[in-house]
Amino acid sequence: MTRPAATTSSTAEASPAAGSPAETPPAAETPPVPGAPGPTPPVPRAPGPAPSGVRSPRTGPGGPLLLGVRHHGPGSARGVRAVLEAERPDVVLVEGPAEADALVELAGDPDMRPPVALLAHAVDDPGRAAFWPMAEFSPEWVAIHWALDRGAAVRFVDLPAAHTLAADPTWGDGEGDEEVAGDGVRIDPVAELAGAAGYEDAERWWEDVVELRGDGDPAAPFRALAEAMGALREAYGHGGHPRDLVREAYMRLQLRAARKEFGDSVAVVCGAWHVPALALRTTVAADRALLKGLPKVKTGTTWVPWTHRRLARRSGYGAGIDAPGWYAHLFTAPDRPVERWMTRVAGLLRAEDHPVSSAHVIEAVRLAEALAALRGRPRPGLDETTDAVRAVLCEGSDVPLALVRDRLVVGDVLGEVPEGAPAVPLQRDLTRRQRTLRLKPEAEERELALDLRKETDGDRSRLLHRLRLLGVPWGEPAAGRTGTGTFRETWRLRWEPELHVRVAEAGVWGTTVEAAATARAEARARDATALADVTALAEDCLLAGLADALPAVMRALADRAALDTDVTHLARALPALARSLRYGDVRGTDTAALGEVAAGLAERICVGLPPACAGLDPDAAASLRERIDEVHRALGLLPGATGTRERWTGVLHRIAAHDRVPGLLRGRAARLLLDEGRIPDDGAALLMSRALSPGAPPPDAAAWIEGFAGAASGGGLLLVHDERLRGLVDAWLTSVPAGAFTDVLPLLRRTFSAYEPGVRRTLGELAARGPGAGGPGASAPGAPGFDPVPDRERADAVLPLLHLVLGTEAPA
Known part of the structure; x- marks a missing residue:
C-alpha cells in the first residue's frame, strides 16, 4: 500500500x-x-x-x-x-x-x-x-x-x-x-x-x-x-x-x-x-x-474538500476503497457496529417511504450475525450486512438496496477546509460569492430553481453561467418544471473536488469570477471561426451578464457574419441571437446591436434559403428541415420584425410550391404556413393533392407526408380533425403500386409510429369507419367526441378567464 x-x-x-x-x-x-x-x-x-x-x-x-x-x-x-x-x-x-x-x-x-x-x-x-x-x-x-x-x-x-x-x-x-x-x-x-x-x-x-x-x-x-x-x-x-x-x-x-x-x-x-x-x-x-x-x-499546495464518492475505487481514484461510507462507520462506531448500521439503513429507507419497523432491524441484525457464523467470519462484514439488508429490510429487492449502497455504503460526504487555507485569488472570490448568495457547494446533486426577477436569483444565475464559461461546470442547466418563460431557470448543482483544479486553471484569466469570465469570453471571440460559435458566445455573455465582453463579441460577430455566405451557417446562428434578445429583456441588457445583426442575418436567410433547398438528398433535406424549424421559431421571437416575418412567409410559399425541393421540405413548409394561418384549409388540401398525385414518385410523396404530418411537425392531430386531408392520404395509400409500396412502407411506418397512442387509435377507428366519419348528416368534417358545428355561446364563456390570465380588457 x-x-x-x-x-x-x-x-x-x-x-x-x-x-x-x-x-x-x-x-x-x-x-x-x-x-x-x-x-x-x-x-x-x-x-x-x-x-x-x-x-x-x-x-x-x-x-x-x-x-x-x-x-x-x-x-x-x-x-x-x-x-x-x-x-x-x-x-x-x-x-x-x-x-x-x-x-x-x-x-x-x-x-x-x-x-x-x-x-x-x-x-x-x-x-x-x-x-x-x-x-x-x-x-x-x-x-x-x-x-x-x-x-x-x-x-x-x-x-x-x-x-x-x-x-x-x-x-x-x-x-x-x-x-x-x-x-x-x-x-x-x-x-x-x-x-x-x-x-x-x-x-x-x-x-x-x-x-x-x-x-x-x-x-x-x-x-x-x-x-x-x-x-x-x-x-x-x-x-x-x-x-x-x-x-x-x-x-x-x-x-x-x-x-x-x-x-x-x-x-x-x-x-x-x-x-x-x-x-x-x-x-x-x-x-x-x-x-x-x-x-x-514551481508548485503551489493547499487543502481542498474531498468526497467519499471520490474515495471509492469505482470513481477512478486508484488508491480508493469500495465502501468508504462503511469504513467510516466502522471507524466512528467501534461498539455494536452492526446494530448501528442497520439503524442507519432503516432511517434511510423510512425517509424514502419504505415500510421498515424496529422488528425488521432486529431480524436483520440476527440474520447478519448468523451469516457471519455460518461463513466462519469473526463478525458480520459488509457482505453479511448487505445480504441481511436485502433479505429483510428490502424484502429481496435490489432497487432499495441500490439506494443503500449509493447513499450509505459509498455516500456523498463532502469535507470542508478553513478559510485560512491557501487559495488562488479566483477561488477566494468564488468562495466569497458562494457565501453571499447562499450557494453552498454540496457533493450530492440537487436541483435549484431560479426566478430571475428576484435580485438574488439573478445573481446566482449570472455566477453559474460565468463559471460554465470558465470551464467550471458546477451547475448544469436543466429543463424547468414550471413553464418556459425567460424569467425562470432550473439548474442541477453538484460540486466535485476536481473543480478546484478547474478554478485554479481559470485563474490565469483574472482574480475575480466576473473579470476572468470577461477575459475568457473576449479570447474566445478572437479565436472563434464559425459564426454559430460567436452567436452562442454572445448568448453566453448575456446570460452571464458580461456587458464588458459584448463589444469584442459583437465585433467578431459582425466580421464572421459579413464573410459567411453559407445559408445553413446563417440559419444555425440566428436562433442564439433571437434567444439573446429575449434574455436581454428580462435581464435589462441593451441588445440593440444584437437586434441589428439578427435582422441582417434573417434577411440573408430569406434570400438564400429557396435556392439552397433544391436538389438535396434525404439526409441533407432532414438536416435543413431542422434549420428551417429553428429559423421559424427564431423569427417569432425577434421584436419588431413584422416585415421580416412577411418575407419569411413568402419564402415558405416558394419552398412549398417548388417541384425541385424535396418532399420533406415542401411538406414542412406547407404545415408551417397552415399552422400560422397563412393558407386556408383548402389551400393545404390543394398542396397535398399535388404532392400525392399519381404522377409523384411514391418515396417523394411519403416524404411530403412526413414533413407535413410527422411527429416533428406537430403529429397526427391534424389528420384526426380534417377529414379532407385524411381522405387524401387514404386515397394516395390505396393507389400506390404494390412494387412501390414496399419502398415507402419504412418511411410511412416511421411517420405514423411516432404519433401518440391515442392519436394512432383514433386514426384507426376513423379509417375503419370510412369516409364521412363525422357522423350522419354532418355538415362539416368531424371526429368522435366533437360537434361538427362550433357552439359559439359555450366558446364565449371562456373569454373572461382568458382576459384575466392575459391581463387584457374585454371589448365593450
Missing part, C-alpha cells in the same frame, strides 16, 4: 499520481496473517545504531517506528493511534508531499472536516495537479491529529510535488491497486496475501484480519505486514518501479534527518509496501544519486 497521489491533467480528472501504486497491504490492528506458518517474526532490524534501524512498536530503543498501513483503512488508523499513544514519539513522519509541511497546522483547525485532500499544482500550468486524499479513517490523518494534539512535530516525507508534477506522465505507469515488481510484473499485495491465506476475495480477507477483529496487540499487524511485504518484495525483486525507488530514497533521507534531530523517538506512517525499503541499510550517497537530476517545477 503506497501512498497514492491522484494526478490530474488539463481536464482536471482525478487519478492516482506520482505516488506509488495504490495500497499495499494493511497494517494497523492486524493479527498474524491467516494461513502463514509458525509465529510471526519481528520486523527486520538493521544492526547497531544505523539510521535505518527498526524496532518493534513494543520494544525499547533501537530505531524508529515503521508503521506500514493501508491508506483509508480504519483498522490501520486505529492501530496507528494505539501504537503512537503507547510509544509517544517526538516526531511523526507521514507519507505525503514534502511541500505540505507548511499546511500541517491547518489540519488541526476546528473548521477542517475530512474528507479533505492535499492539492499540489504547477504554478505555470494549474491543470497539472495531484491530490493526496485523507478521510477521517485514514491512518495519515489520525497520525497528524495525534501529533498535533500531543505537541509532537509532524513532517511529510514523500518526494516533493515539485518533482512529481515535473516528471514524464509515463513515470506514473503502474498506479492503481497494484505494485510493480522489479521484473515489471504487476502485483496487488493485498490480493497476494489474501491468496496465500486461501481467500479469493482480497477485500474480504482484509476485513477478516483487520476491520472485524477485536482489540488485541496493536503492534502485531505492523510486525506481520512488515515481514509479509519483505517476503513479497524479495519474491518479486527488490528493484520495484523506478518511481518507487526514487520516492523511497527521498524518504530514507528524510528519516535520517529526523533521527539526527530527534534521535530514535521517530515514527513513520507510510504504505506497508515501503517499510522494507525504509529498513534497508543504504548510504546517503547512494540515495542522493537516485535523486540527482530530477526535473522540477
Whole structure:
C-alpha cells in the first residue's frame, strides 16, 4: 500500500499520481496473517545504531517506528493511534508531499472536516495537479491529529510535488491497486496475501484480519505486514518501479534527518509496501544519486474538500476503497457496529417511504450475525450486512438496496477546509460569492430553481453561467418544471473536488469570477471561426451578464457574419441571437446591436434559403428541415420584425410550391404556413393533392407526408380533425403500386409510429369507419367526441378567464 497521489491533467480528472501504486497491504490492528506458518517474526532490524534501524512498536530503543498501513483503512488508523499513544514519539513522519509541511497546522483547525485532500499544482500550468486524499479513517490523518494534539512535530516525507508534477506522465505507469515488481510484473499485495491465506476475495480477507477483529496487540499487524511485504518484495525483486525507488530514497533521507534531530523517538506512517525499503541499510550517497537530476517545477499546495464518492475505487481514484461510507462507520462506531448500521439503513429507507419497523432491524441484525457464523467470519462484514439488508429490510429487492449502497455504503460526504487555507485569488472570490448568495457547494446533486426577477436569483444565475464559461461546470442547466418563460431557470448543482483544479486553471484569466469570465469570453471571440460559435458566445455573455465582453463579441460577430455566405451557417446562428434578445429583456441588457445583426442575418436567410433547398438528398433535406424549424421559431421571437416575418412567409410559399425541393421540405413548409394561418384549409388540401398525385414518385410523396404530418411537425392531430386531408392520404395509400409500396412502407411506418397512442387509435377507428366519419348528416368534417358545428355561446364563456390570465380588457 503506497501512498497514492491522484494526478490530474488539463481536464482536471482525478487519478492516482506520482505516488506509488495504490495500497499495499494493511497494517494497523492486524493479527498474524491467516494461513502463514509458525509465529510471526519481528520486523527486520538493521544492526547497531544505523539510521535505518527498526524496532518493534513494543520494544525499547533501537530505531524508529515503521508503521506500514493501508491508506483509508480504519483498522490501520486505529492501530496507528494505539501504537503512537503507547510509544509517544517526538516526531511523526507521514507519507505525503514534502511541500505540505507548511499546511500541517491547518489540519488541526476546528473548521477542517475530512474528507479533505492535499492539492499540489504547477504554478505555470494549474491543470497539472495531484491530490493526496485523507478521510477521517485514514491512518495519515489520525497520525497528524495525534501529533498535533500531543505537541509532537509532524513532517511529510514523500518526494516533493515539485518533482512529481515535473516528471514524464509515463513515470506514473503502474498506479492503481497494484505494485510493480522489479521484473515489471504487476502485483496487488493485498490480493497476494489474501491468496496465500486461501481467500479469493482480497477485500474480504482484509476485513477478516483487520476491520472485524477485536482489540488485541496493536503492534502485531505492523510486525506481520512488515515481514509479509519483505517476503513479497524479495519474491518479486527488490528493484520495484523506478518511481518507487526514487520516492523511497527521498524518504530514507528524510528519516535520517529526523533521527539526527530527534534521535530514535521517530515514527513513520507510510504504505506497508515501503517499510522494507525504509529498513534497508543504504548510504546517503547512494540515495542522493537516485535523486540527482530530477526535473522540477514551481508548485503551489493547499487543502481542498474531498468526497467519499471520490474515495471509492469505482470513481477512478486508484488508491480508493469500495465502501468508504462503511469504513467510516466502522471507524466512528467501534461498539455494536452492526446494530448501528442497520439503524442507519432503516432511517434511510423510512425517509424514502419504505415500510421498515424496529422488528425488521432486529431480524436483520440476527440474520447478519448468523451469516457471519455460518461463513466462519469473526463478525458480520459488509457482505453479511448487505445480504441481511436485502433479505429483510428490502424484502429481496435490489432497487432499495441500490439506494443503500449509493447513499450509505459509498455516500456523498463532502469535507470542508478553513478559510485560512491557501487559495488562488479566483477561488477566494468564488468562495466569497458562494457565501453571499447562499450557494453552498454540496457533493450530492440537487436541483435549484431560479426566478430571475428576484435580485438574488439573478445573481446566482449570472455566477453559474460565468463559471460554465470558465470551464467550471458546477451547475448544469436543466429543463424547468414550471413553464418556459425567460424569467425562470432550473439548474442541477453538484460540486466535485476536481473543480478546484478547474478554478485554479481559470485563474490565469483574472482574480475575480466576473473579470476572468470577461477575459475568457473576449479570447474566445478572437479565436472563434464559425459564426454559430460567436452567436452562442454572445448568448453566453448575456446570460452571464458580461456587458464588458459584448463589444469584442459583437465585433467578431459582425466580421464572421459579413464573410459567411453559407445559408445553413446563417440559419444555425440566428436562433442564439433571437434567444439573446429575449434574455436581454428580462435581464435589462441593451441588445440593440444584437437586434441589428439578427435582422441582417434573417434577411440573408430569406434570400438564400429557396435556392439552397433544391436538389438535396434525404439526409441533407432532414438536416435543413431542422434549420428551417429553428429559423421559424427564431423569427417569432425577434421584436419588431413584422416585415421580416412577411418575407419569411413568402419564402415558405416558394419552398412549398417548388417541384425541385424535396418532399420533406415542401411538406414542412406547407404545415408551417397552415399552422400560422397563412393558407386556408383548402389551400393545404390543394398542396397535398399535388404532392400525392399519381404522377409523384411514391418515396417523394411519403416524404411530403412526413414533413407535413410527422411527429416533428406537430403529429397526427391534424389528420384526426380534417377529414379532407385524411381522405387524401387514404386515397394516395390505396393507389400506390404494390412494387412501390414496399419502398415507402419504412418511411410511412416511421411517420405514423411516432404519433401518440391515442392519436394512432383514433386514426384507426376513423379509417375503419370510412369516409364521412363525422357522423350522419354532418355538415362539416368531424371526429368522435366533437360537434361538427362550433357552439359559439359555450366558446364565449371562456373569454373572461382568458382576459384575466392575459391581463387584457374585454371589448365593450
